[in-house]
Amino acid sequence: MDRLKFSIYNRLVADENQYYLFNTRTGALAELSQYEKDRYLNLLNSDDEIFDGSDSFINSLEEGQFLVSRDLNEIRQLQIEAEKLNTAENRVLGLTIAPTLDCNFRCSYCYEKRSEKRNTMTTEVQEDLLTFIKNNLKGKSGLSVCWYGGEPTLTLSIIENLSEQIIKICEEAKKSYFASMITNGFLLTAKNIKIINKCRITALQITLDGLKTDHDKRRIHKNGNGTFDTIVNNLIENYDILPFVSLRVNTDRLNKNSVFELYNFFKDLNMLDKIAVYPGKISNIDDCYNKDSCLSSEDYSELAFNFSKITNESVQNLIPSRILARCTADSDHSFVIGPKGELYKCWDDIGKKEYATGDIRTGWNENNRYNQFKKSMPFSDVECINCDCLPICFGNCPRQFIKQKECSKYKYILDKTVILAVKRLTEE
Amino acid sequence: MKLLLLPGTMDSVGPGSGGDCTCNAGGCYVYSNCGWQTCGTNNCMTRACVSHCWAQLCSPRFDPNSLN
Numbered sequence: 236m237d238r239l240k241f242s243i244y245n246r247l248v249a250d251e252n253q254y255y256l257f258n259t260r261t262g263a264l265a266e267l268s269q270y271e272k273d274r275y276l277n278l279l280n281s282d283d284e285i286f287d288g289s290d291s292f293i294n295s296l297e298e299g300q301f302l303v304s305r306d307l308n309e310i311r312q313l314q315i316e317a318e319k320l321n322t323a324e325n326r327v328l329g330l331t332i333a334p335t336l337d338c339n340f341r342c343s344y345c346y347e348k349r350s351e352k353r354n355t356m357t358t359e360v361q362e363d364l365l366t367f368i369k370n371n372l373k374g375k376s377g378l379s380v381c382w383y384g385g386e387p388t389l390t391l392s393i394i395e396n397l398s399e400q401i402i403k404i405c406e407e408a409k410k411s412y413f414a415s416m417i418t419n420g421f422l423l424t425a426k427n428i429k430i431i432n433k434c435r436i437t438a439l440q441i442t443l444d445g446l447k448t449d450h451d452k453r454r455i456h457k458n459g460n461g462t463f464d465t466i467v468n469n470l471i472e473n474y475d476i477l478p479f480v481s482l483r484v485n486t487d488r489l490n491k492n493s494v495f496e497l498y499n500f501f502k503d504l505n506m507l508d509k510i511a512v513y514p515g516k517i518s519n520i521d522d523c524y525n526k527d528s529c530l531s532s533e534d535y536s537e538l539a540f541n542f543s544k545i546t547n548e549s550v551q552n553l554i555p556s557r558i559l560a561r562c563t564a565d566s567d568h569s570f571v572i573g574p575k576g577e578l579y580k581c582w583d584d585i586g587k588k589e590y591a592t593g594d595i596r597t598g599w600n601e602n603n604r605y606n607q608f609k610k611s612m613p614f615s616d617v618e619c620i621n622c623d624c625l626p627i628c629f630g631n632c633p634r635q636f637i638k639q640k641e642c643s644k645y646k647y648i649l650d651k652t653v654i655l656a657v658k659r660l661t662e663e
Numbered sequence: 664m665k666l667l668l669l670p671g672t673m674d675s676v677g678p679g680s681g682g683d684c685t686c687n688a689g690g691c692y693v694y695s696n697c698g699w700q701t702c703g704t705n706n707c708m709t710r711a712c713v714s715h716c717w718a719q720l721c722s723p724r725f726d727p728n729s730l731n
Contacts, residue, residue: 255667256664258670261670262668262670263666263668263669263670264666264667264668265664265665265666265667266664266665266667267664268664271664292664295664295666296664298666298669299664299666299669299670300670550668554668657667660667660668
């Protein structure tokens with residue numbers, strides 16, 4: 236018989252007289268009776284050895300991997316899996332491409348306003364980018380492009396040209412292709428959406444900051460006018476031909492109700508089949524915004540939880556899943572590419588040349604910035620190692636981790652998220 | 664004890680990092696970079712699926728056991 240121990244990632248959650256056991260490493264969830272809860276705590280706090288097959292309760296705990304082999308080092312296991320994931324063959328090449336840093340908006344909190352020049356990609360850089368893609372597709376199963384900016388729709392002709400050639404490259408190399416775009420939505424006319432569809436961009440992320448009054452205070456066109464009416468009219472009038480839209484609601488202390496208002500707004504318009512509303516946290520990136528206006532992590536987590544309550548989010552989406560790679564910053568097969576062909580490790584670094592970690596012509600440069608991200612792993616942080624949310628947080632944002640670690644929302648709302656998920660589970 | 668959700672192999676990668684994704688442990692697979700393109704038995708083009716991908720982290724169809 237194997238000797239067992241309790242997983243360090245078990246979280247016992249109490250909801251009045253109901254008890255649940257959730258494991259953040261495996262996503263397993265179990266309901267315990269009062270007796271089972273007491274027995275669990277007794278076993279947990281006892282020095283007695285636990286052997287597999289001892290009784291049905293032990294068997295169930297083992298089946299749910301709440302009990303694991305005594306020899307298993309779960310932290311090391313996470314680390315090994317993350318390393319293997321990063322170096323695994325046949326991963327998708329992930330490129331976030333900004334054909335321009337120019338923008339038609341002047342948003343109050345935008346971190347790209349620090350950019351000295353709002354460059355646009357030249358023909359030469361486009362050619363170099365195609366070569367870069369050809370070279371880096373080797374050994375990959377496919378290519379995923381996210382068109383970024385600046386405002387990418389300002390350079391739709393460049394995107395059209397590049398997409399045509401990139402798709403051809405992928406088809407000839409028998410690689411899969413997926414594309415998305417992050418846009419402010421202002422230029423999403425029927426004509427432009429048709430171009431976007433032709434470019435096989437099947438997902439858009441658009442940001443609104445609230446209904447007209449809130450949005451127009453913050454997301455201002457460079458001519459000084461509000462932008463809400465144009466964006467929303469674009470979505471309404473072109474709904475039938477729109478790709479799927481993730482509608483991010485940038486949220487701070489000044490617009491805490493916006494995500495709820497916009498959700499109801501699009502619900503009343505019967506547009507939620509294609510438009511997914513969700514909250515996003517505004518951060519003070521590189522001192523480009525007033526930090527006092529930003530929500531604390533705890534307040535933002537509460538807001539996100541309250542939003543989950545009013546939506547019909549499925550159990551699978553409510554239950555936090557394990558993270559092994561957070562974003563481009565800690566993925567060796569992902570690059571952020573600026574309009575001059577510079578490479579970055581983070582979307583928020585774009586346009587700041589001292590943050591560049593290479594160039595599409597000369598390749599990756601393992602400089603300080605690169606190494607900063609490489610070292611921003613939670614396994615070197617005592618608090619992370621001792622946190623039962625490590626598998627579902629993984630240190631959260633690597634960029635933030637370098638400056639001042641900002642824990643994921645689950646630090647604040649895991650228990651009530653589990654309870655909500657159980658309620659949804661019983662409803663489904 | 665009643666197991667409500669079995670231990671899965673749901674792992675996540677964040678926006679921009681590429682990878683095969685699933686937004687639904689029940690078999691609703693989408694492809695790469697927090698995108699949602701194809702799905703198996705379920706309709707993955709739902710609000711919850713989409714917002715999960717962008718707002719949080721998406722879950723790649725990656726089985727760590729396959730690396731053992």
